[in-house]
Amino acid sequence: MADKGNAVIGQSGGPTAVINQSLVGVIEELKKQGKVDRILGARHGVRGIIQSDFITLNDVPTDLLERIALTPSSALGSTRDKPDEAYCQKIFESFKKHAVEYFFYIGGNDSADTARIISEMAVKSGYPLRVYHVPKTIDNDLRTTDHCPGYGSAGRFVALALMGDDLDNRSLKGVKIDVIMGRDAGWLTAASALARHDEGDGPHLIYVPEVDFSDDKFLADIDRVYSKLGRCVVAVSEGIRYKAGDRHSLVTEKVVSGGEVDAHGNKQLSGTGALGDFLSDLVKSKLGAPLQEKTGSKLRVRADTFGYLQRSFPTIVSPSDAHEARLCGRKAVEYALAAPEGLASGSVAMKRISETPYKIETFPTALANVARQTKSLDSAFVINGCDIGAGFVKYAKPLVGELFRPGKL
Amino acid sequence: MADKGNAVIGQSGGPTAVINQSLVGVIEELKKQGKVDRILGARHGVRGIIQSDFITLNDVPTDLLERIALTPSSALGSTRDKPDEAYCQKIFESFKKHAVEYFFYIGGNDSADTARIISEMAVKSGYPLRVYHVPKTIDNDLRTTDHCPGYGSAGRFVALALMGDDLDNRSLKGVKIDVIMGRDAGWLTAASALARHDEGDGPHLIYVPEVDFSDDKFLADIDRVYSKLGRCVVAVSEGIRYKAGDRHSLVTEKVVSGGEVDAHGNKQLSGTGALGDFLSDLVKSKLGAPLQEKTGSKLRVRADTFGYLQRSFPTIVSPSDAHEARLCGRKAVEYALAAPEGLASGSVAMKRISETPYKIETFPTALANVARQTKSLDSAFVINGCDIGAGFVKYAKPLVGELFRPGKL
Numbered sequence: 001m002a003d004k005g006n007a008v009i010g011q012s013g014g015p016t017a018v019i020n021q022s023l024v025g026v027i028e029e030l031k032k033q034g035k036v037d038r039i040l041g042a043r044h045g046v047r048g049i050i051q052s053d054f055i056t057l058n059d060v061p062t063d064l065l066e067r068i069a070l071t072p073s074s075a076l077g078s079t080r081d082k083p084d085e086a087y088c089q090k091i092f093e094s095f096k097k098h099a100v101e102y103f104f105y106i107g108g109n110d111s112a113d114t115a116r117i118i119s120e121m122a123v124k125s126g127y128p129l130r131v132y133h134v135p136k137t138i139d140n141d142l143r144t145t146d147h148c149p150g151y152g153s154a155g156r157f158v159a160l161a162l163m164g165d166d167l168d169n170r171s172l173k174g175v176k177i178d179v180i181m182g183r184d185a186g187w188l189t190a191a192s193a194l195a196r197h198d199e200g201d202g203p204h205l206i207y208v209p210e211v212d213f214s215d216d217k218f219l220a221d222i223d224r225v226y227s228k229l230g231r232c233v234v235a236v237s238e239g240i241r242y243k244a245g246d247r248h249s250l251v252t253e254k255v256v257s258g259g260e261v262d263a264h265g266n267k268q269l270s271g272t273g274a275l276g277d278f279l280s281d282l283v284k285s286k287l288g289a290p291l292q293e294k295t296g297s298k299l300r301v302r303a304d305t306f307g308y309l310q311r312s313f314p315t316i317v318s319p320s321d322a323h324e325a326r327l328c329g330r331k332a333v334e335y336a337l338a339a340p341e342g343l344a345s346g347s348v349a350m351k352r353i354s355e356t357p358y359k360i361e362t363f364p365t366a367l368a369n370v371a372r373q374t375k376s377l378d379s380a381f382v383i384n385g386c387d388i389g390a391g392f393v394k395y396a397k398p399l400v401g402e403l404f405r406p407g408k409l
Numbered sequence: 410m411a412d413k414g415n416a417v418i419g420q421s422g423g424p425t426a427v428i429n430q431s432l433v434g435v436i437e438e439l440k441k442q443g444k445v446d447r448i449l450g451a452r453h454g455v456r457g458i459i460q461s462d463f464i465t466l467n468d469v470p471t472d473l474l475e476r477i478a479l480t481p482s483s484a485l486g487s488t489r490d491k492p493d494e495a496y497c498q499k500i501f502e503s504f505k506k507h508a509v510e511y512f513f514y515i516g517g518n519d520s521a522d523t524a525r526i527i528s529e530m531a532v533k534s535g536y537p538l539r540v541y542h543v544p545k546t547i548d549n550d551l552r553t554t555d556h557c558p559g560y561g562s563a564g565r566f567v568a569l570a571l572m573g574d575d576l577d578n579r580s581l582k583g584v585k586i587d588v589i590m591g592r593d594a595g596w597l598t599a600a601s602a603l604a605r606h607d608e609g610d611g612p613h614l615i616y617v618p619e620v621d622f623s624d625d626k627f628l629a630d631i632d633r634v635y636s637k638l639g640r641c642v643v644a645v646s647e648g649i650r651y652k653a654g655d656r657h658s659l660v661t662e663k664v665v666s667g668g669e670v671d672a673h674g675n676k677q678l679s680g681t682g683a684l685g686d687f688l689s690d691l692v693k694s695k696l697g698a699p700l701q702e703k704t705g706s707k708l709r710v711r712a713d714t715f716g717y718l719q720r721s722f723p724t725i726v727s728p729s730d731a732h733e734a735r736l737c738g739r740k741a742v743e744y745a746l747a748a749p750e751g752l753a754s755g756s757v758a759m760k761r762i763s764e765t766p767y768k769i770e771t772f773p774t775a776l777a778n779v780a781r782q783t784k785s786l787d788s789a790f791v792i793n794g795c796d797i798g799a800g801f802v803k804y805a806k807p808l809v810g811e812l813f814r815p816g817k818l
Contacts (some may be wrong), residue, residue, distance in 0.1 A: 076818060408476075
């Protein structure tokens with residue numbers, strides 16, 4: 001069977017609620033096509049490859065695979081390692097040793113870059129390796145594709161969370177600030193706009209990293225909404241940034257001195273409530289007295305940071321997201337096995353071919369089109385620097401799926 | 410119709426995911442019995458009563474009522490006002506003015522106390538008022554009743570959140586700390602134990618307010634779990650407290666200087682990430698270096714504070730909780746209208762009459778049995794001061810309902 005070669009699957013970066021759908025998609029398509037011998041799952045991404053920490057996936061029972069597909073987070077384990085030259089050399093040694101000819105890497109733009117480096121090294125060294133990246137990110141910030149598997153379910157969580165939180169803030173009125181994941185792009189924060197059904201529904205203000213943040217405008221916006229409605233729900237991206245001259249700096253940097261930086265040079269934004277608390281204190285200190293004078297009652301200000309729940313909360317997955325994540329896994333195998341037709345290595349992307357009914361098709365694209373770069377939120381979606389418009393809602397609604405519609409008195 | 414008298418319904422305190430089930434239960438039973446004239450909803454609890462801010466509920470369409478029943482948070486609005494003598498006098502004036510003879514107040518122990526004060530003033534002044542408290546709290550800390558409507562759904566959120574978070578932390582390993590609501594009682598934090606299915610599943614450590622907190626024990630516990638598993642998920646109540654001599658002090662008090670206090674003298678614990686960040690920094694500073702030396706890799710420590718999502722997130726309600734919240738609303742009407750049989754005023758409580766199948770029945774109890782006091786988590790449920798045992802799981806499982814079972818490789 002050695003003439004068939006083996007396949008390795010890895011998962012990388014921050015998990016999502018549907019990353020295992022892609023994993024199961026790769027496995028089932030590989031089994032269906034029958035052109036590879038062993039299907040090896042690398043534990044914790046590239047780290048598992050260099051440590052030869054593999055699990056054979058050929059014989060995992062179908063019912064367990066289906067349960068895994070419904071389970072959030074990366075079933076194989078993930079990693080934030082960013083392979084350099086020496087690291088990649090070790091990966092090749094492992095691939096050669098294990099007769100690996102197909103590598104499927106499920107991840108974001110950092111992972112696509114890792115896949116690109118490995119595929120280029122393979123080409124250079126004449127090693128017959130086909131590398132396919134399967135897109136995954138709750139941030140929705142990959143280029144080329146219409147959207148990313150993982151985004152719809154995270155967006156669904158955010159929309160439902162904001163819907164519940166707005167109901168909560170109607171009940172006990174105040175200013176409520178919710179901090180949402182998304183280091184460089186505001187896609188996930190923008191999904192909070194889907195929480196709105198009726199006039200007056202929150203979030204009333206939405207701040208994304210694509211718009212320069214200003215404490216003064218933030219305070220003026222809240223003052224305006226609160227003075228009108230007596231309540232205000234605010235969705236804020238963890239990645240909001242100030243601009244001074246030509247330089248952007250994360251608001252979080254002002255708040256957290258020191259702080260952690262990962263192997264990709266990314267500063268830790270999640271897993272801390274610091275930004276929410278800073279914004280909350282800002283509102284209390286600057287608007288507390290004037291709004292109390294204006295309304296006659298004490299200003300109640302609270303902040304929540306949604307944190308890892310956004311990517312890992314079980315049972316509220318978007319149906320289209322689950323379907324597409326699976327599809328992208330299957331298509332990666334189809335494209336890889338089709339070589340020399342098409343691209344020997346690449347990434348799976350999605351194109352929207354119909355709005356009503358919503359319909360997508362996939363296509364292969366070069367790894368370089370996805371690697372490293374990020375796709376910002378379309379600035380046409382942003383209104384007055386503090387809200388998200390109907391264009392975005394039209395774009396995102398089918399990705400997030402039908403949402404609960406609250407009843408109000 | 411004036412001989413029939415009118416009824417007022419109010420909702421108070423922190424909302425829950427099923428508090429509107431109780432509201433709809435009261436409305437439907439009042440309509441069914443046909444013994445009151447107008448059914449008035451007080452906007453924002455007692456505040457709506459003194460401001461004569463009522464909405465007539467007799468003619469709200471059934472399909473809207475059913476949608477409201479499924480909607481989290483208090484549809485009538487809530488309040489944290491705690492009526493004193495003068496405030497209660499105003500309530501009576503309003504009740505007299507509006508010919509109110511029945512008052513149904515859906516809330517926690519503070520609300521039960523409000524109900525008690527009002528009912529006692531009514532008795533004293535000879536005003537023919539029947540006051541029934543309908544229990545509601547995510548904290549599950551009311552006396553007399555087996556458990557409280559609202560708790561099961563919040564517990565379901567917490568259990569699912571911890572399940573997802575443990576999967577996340579298996580994928581990218583580290584120490585993860587989750588801060589859970591519950592000012593005085595650890596019931597909600599304990600519900601995190603329901604997230605566990607298999608050996609090695611988190612949360613691995615659970616800290617409740619009923620056990621004195623110690624930084625040193627906390628660190629030793631985490632060190633032990635992390636050294637064994639290479640990962641550690643910790644559930645911590647926002648209400649954990651130190652003991653020095655005879656005095657208890659909230660850990661949060663050490664972290665947040667100043668801080669807000671509400672009308673009930675309660676310190677603000679939710680809506681801030683300060684406690685999680687404090688604990689996270691503590692672990693990083695004390696265990697970072699030794700654990701890095703022991704394991705060879707950098708210790709990753711994150712904290713999330715679940716905040717208001719625990720009580721307001723839509724669509725993941727516990728079925729038994731929804732059913733019982735509705736039932737308690739209906740029974741409050743039944744008990745109130747039965748007078749002079751039984752208690753003219755009181756609170757609805759639940760008794761567990763069978764474990765398999767799980768079954769409860771309701772009974773009326775005096776307001777004084779519920780007012781003000783809190784019911785702590787049974788200390789027999791706590792293991793070694795840092796975990797929750799099988800006794801609790803048996804108690805809480807039917808309240809939270811069947812949970813998703815993750816698939817793992």
